[in-house]
Amino acid sequence: MLSRIDTKTTYLGSMRPQDLLVPTAAGLCCPIAGFHIDPVRGVDRALITHGHSDHARPGHRAVLATRETLDFMRLRYGEDFAGATQEVRYGETVRLGRVSVTFRPAGHVLGSAQIAVAANGLRIVASGDYKDVADPTCAPFEPVPCDVFITEATFGLPVFRHGRPQDEIAKLLQSVRLFPERAHLLGAYSLGKAQRVLAMIRAAGYDRPIYLHGAMETLTRYYVARGIDLGDLRPVRGAPKAELAGAIALCPPSALKDVWTRRFPDPVTAFASGWMRVRARARQRGVELPLVISDHADWDGLTATVAATGAGEVWVTHGAEEALVHWSVANGRAARPLGLVGYGEEDDAQGEAGGAEA
Amino acid sequence: MNRFAALLDRLAYEPSRNAKLRLMTAYFAATPDPERGYALAALTGALSFQHAKPGLIRTLVMERTDPVLFALSYDYVGDLSETVALMWPGPRDAAPQPAPRLSEVVGALASLGKAELPRRLAQWLDGLDETGRWALLKLVTGALRIGVSARLAKTAVAALGATEPDEVELVWPGLAPPYEDLFAWVEGRGERPASRDAAPFRPVMLAHAVEAEELARLDPSAFLAEWKWDGIRVQAVAGTRADGRRVARLYSRTGEDISGSFPDLADALRFDGAIDGELLVVRAGRVQSFNVLQQRLNRKSVTAKLLAEHPAHLRAYDLLVEGTEDLRARPFTARRARLEALVARLAEPRVDVSRLVPFATWEELAAARADPEAAGAGVDAEAVEGVMLKGRETPYLPGRPKGPWWKWKRDPFVVDAVLMYAQRGSGKRSSFYSDYTFGVWTEGPNGDELVPVGKAYFGFTDAELAEIDRFVRRNTVNRFGPVREVVHEAEKGLVLEVAFEGLQRSTRHKSGIAMRFPRISRLRWDKPPAQADRLEALERLLRPDTESVSVRPRRRDRAVP
Ligand SMILES: [Zn+2]
Numbered sequence: 001m002l003s004r005i006d007t008k009t010t011y012l013g014s015m016r017p018q019d020l021l022v023p024t025a026a027g028l029c030c031p032i033a034g035f036h037i038d039p040v041r042g043v044d045r046a047l048i049t050h051g052h053s054d055h056a057r058p059g060h061r062a063v064l065a066t067r068e069t070l071d072f073m074r075l076r077y078g079e080d081f082a083g084a085t086q087e088v089r090y091g092e093t094v095r096l097g098r099v100s101v102t103f104r105p106a107g108h109v110l111g112s113a114q115i116a117v118a119a120n121g122l123r124i125v126a127s128g129d130y131k132d133v134a135d136p137t138c139a140p141f142e143p144v145p146c147d148v149f150i151t152e153a154t155f156g157l158p159v160f161r162h163g164r165p166q167d168e169i170a171k172l173l174q175s176v177r178l179f180p181e182r183a184h185l186l187g188a189y190s191l192g193k194a195q196r197v198l199a200m201i202r203a204a205g206y207d208r209p210i211y212l213h214g215a216m217e218t219l220t221r222y223y224v225a226r227g228i229d230l231g232d233l234r235p236v237r238g239a240p241k242a243e244l245a246g247a248i249a250l251c252p253p254s255a256l257k258d259v260w261t262r263r264f265p266d267p268v269t270a271f272a273s274g275w276m277r278v279r280a281r282a283r284q285r286g287v288e289l290p291l292v293i294s295d296h297a298d299w300d301g302l303t304a305t306v307a308a309t310g311a312g313e314v315w316v317t318h319g320a321e322e323a324l325v326h327w328s329v330a331n332g333r334a335a336r337p338l339g340l341v342g343y344g345e346e347d348d349a350q351g352e353a354g355g356a357e358a
Numbered sequence: 359m360n361r362f363a364a365l366l367d368r369l370a371y372e373p374s375r376n377a378k379l380r381l382m383t384a385y386f387a388a389t390p391d392p393e394r395g396y397a398l399a400a401l402t403g404a405l406s407f408q409h410a411k412p413g414l415i416r417t418l419v420m421e422r423t424d425p426v427l428f429a430l431s432y433d434y435v436g437d438l439s440e441t442v443a444l445m446w447p448g449p450r451d452a453a454p455q456p457a458p459r460l461s462e463v464v465g466a467l468a469s470l471g472k473a474e475l476p477r478r479l480a481q482w483l484d485g486l487d488e489t490g491r492w493a494l495l496k497l498v499t500g501a502l503r504i505g506v507s508a509r510l511a512k513t514a515v516a517a518l519g520a521t522e523p524d525e526v527e528l529v530w531p532g533l534a535p536p537y538e539d540l541f542a543w544v545e546g547r548g549e550r551p552a553s554r555d556a557a558p559f560r561p562v563m564l565a566h567a568v569e570a571e572e573l574a575r576l577d578p579s580a581f582l583a584e585w586k587w588d589g590i591r592v593q594a595v596a597g598t599r600a601d602g603r604r605v606a607r608l609y610s611r612t613g614e615d616i617s618g619s620f621p622d623l624a625d626a627l628r629f630d631g632a633i634d635g636e637l638l639v640v641r642a643g644r645v646q647s648f649n650v651l652q653q654r655l656n657r658k659s660v661t662a663k664l665l666a667e668h669p670a671h672l673r674a675y676d677l678l679v680e681g682t683e684d685l686r687a688r689p690f691t692a693r694r695a696r697l698e699a700l701v702a703r704l705a706e707p708r709v710d711v712s713r714l715v716p717f718a719t720w721e722e723l724a725a726a727r728a729d730p731e732a733a734g735a736g737v738d739a740e741a742v743e744g745v746m747l748k749g750r751e752t753p754y755l756p757g758r759p760k761g762p763w764w765k766w767k768r769d770p771f772v773v774d775a776v777l778m779y780a781q782r783g784s785g786k787r788s789s790f791y792s793d794y795t796f797g798v799w800t801e802g803p804n805g806d807e808l809v810p811v812g813k814a815y816f817g818f819t820d821a822e823l824a825e826i827d828r829f830v831r832r833n834t835v836n837r838f839g840p841v842r843e844v845v846h847e848a849e850k851g852l853v854l855e856v857a858f859e860g861l862q863r864s865t866r867h868k869s870g871i872a873m874r875f876p877r878i879s880r881l882r883w884d885k886p887p888a889q890a891d892r893l894e895a896l897e898r899l900l901r902p903d904t905e906s907v908s909v910r911p912r913r914r915d916r917a918v919p
Contacts, residue, residue, distance in 0.1 A: 290371065
């Protein structure tokens, strides 16, 4: 249901947006070319925006994605994660029947893409997850002009404003200086957030070894192999307790409350996530040093991006859809919530409140 | 203001006292005057200005935001100040405002008229980031609750140099924000500020706990004993200012001025000196239980009805100063004689001297402690927490010196309860299930069931914590976020011996009771849950008149040497 009928948009060749992409139980589907975008169950042909497990699932017959996204799926699910794979570069257009698809950088994690789907002069951009701020570990987000923009709304409320991530890193390093006898345990999602935080800590001039939880080693090694310098990294495993005093260690958010933390001397619990902006959320997780660092656009980023695409129509998915739909309509666009399910469900927070991948 | 905000932000999340102290000391060391002084004033509650009403803040934000978006946001965040701090849109079509300094904010709040406040507040909000706006709004609405006591903030200042916190406490009453003379003194750049206060606080002397075994090594004739009353330890100080005006104050044992909550008692302090004593509620000549005192403490405003129904009383233990004469170096017997004379002259029904407990041997004192009613406490026996032993010849020393004073508390009540839920701790304990909800048996619609009666998170050793943690992880039957429900059936579960100081009625708990100071005193791995205590035993404690010793929770007894 459209909240408002938009008369400015004319669809050539009588193609309507819902003929090109339609939400189904398996995910967003293109019926005329027979593919799904980020399907949540096995399909014949899947186009994958990025490597996070709620978007990139195993068991499809054919997968089209960027090289890095395919590599992440391979690392996570093994070589036979899909029947066939096809690699696509940013800016490259692939024809699928009557429909052409183009992948553009989404600025979310390494290899993340927005997918522009076009036919008969109508263009819809499915942006997957995205952020419009600098990230030293991935290609910067590019707004793509389109008729219909499909946006995530993980942080789709005006209270989510992420601020300057450098300030958050400074907060961490200041705490490390103030408590040199304690370990600083930093929870961060193991794909993307961890490596971005590592790169930012290095950019802030911190050059001592940083310790990694076992669950982050493979993905981080992959980033390094792709030419992203993250400095001296060491496994937590086997490090004597005394060596961890005054050190920074990264782990998946779920490990912050694990018996695993007992190997650290008097740890300070830090967590890098956009959810840390809301105090009740941070307290609920028992975080002592919340760092507001997000790989999703904040409210200002979402609204600026919607405006920059020039789209007359906005489809809103996973997150706080209601507020962003309201804003879009108030700002002269047709808008509706998509009602897709299965996204934004973190795969390593073990059901605790607040998305880990944020 | 942004730096102060960052400190508050960090303090609000930090559970450890020691870490809070270091955060504050680092802030005071890095922040120039007068900013740090106003921060100290804010942390110690020494700022006074008319607080902004939440309505004003709501109006400000409604003028600048979409009402639907505000409603959705407020609903999500749940706290007005925080919602406004986060979604404040910033200046439109204007150059960015400079961030206000804390000194500027404090100065303006004290002098601004009501009509000017909204515009100025909006200007400040425009100049601050999310954390700065949050701190500002908490400050102006008087809702700065970050888990730091005035004492802790002063201790952090003392740590800037090699000053004892008690020394800071001594000069504090003569000081005013922004405390530049205080900082200069602790940093070794200036003279010790003179105490100009007519009723200053003196650091309190505290006692170590003692057990019967240790007492056996002490000489009973060297000590006097008095009842230890279950109220609030206070220092009542009164004097005359240079201009002839009377000043009377009640301080808590950490030096916080609590006179405002007890005007009835403050008015009765018609003497010049400093008395160490216990604040109690006395009705018709009878000392009320701590529960009754607590009802008075919990009220925000002191109404005439409250004053009439919960009259405050001072039971005096010691005299530190009389007139201009400092008695603290004198022996306890001499101070006590002066105290008795002063209280007799005062002839004020709200003030009396705590009576001595006569004894010649430790056995006699043990008997008095076990039955205060028969040993002279009479109808006030329920409010006796134990006995205090004070060396006859000892001076009054600040802090907790070992030797001159001992407190010998009555044995706590104990019940055997069954562990029902366990929750993760925080800070160092965040990987342990260290907060326990326990229950006792009661008759339910389907036979006996366990009803929760309290929570405890200390009393056990580190080794016992690890054992309970292991038990919780292996016997979880349900999870609710950070809480685990553990098995608690007649034959399966963990029995905890819980010690506590008393009970009160509570409508917040399903069981109808709340425990005072519960802690785990023993793990009863040997006991099946079916043999844990019943709710009736606890209820009996709430109605001491219907005493029936067999089902009352017992006081744990220890052998007397
Ligand atoms: Zn993602």
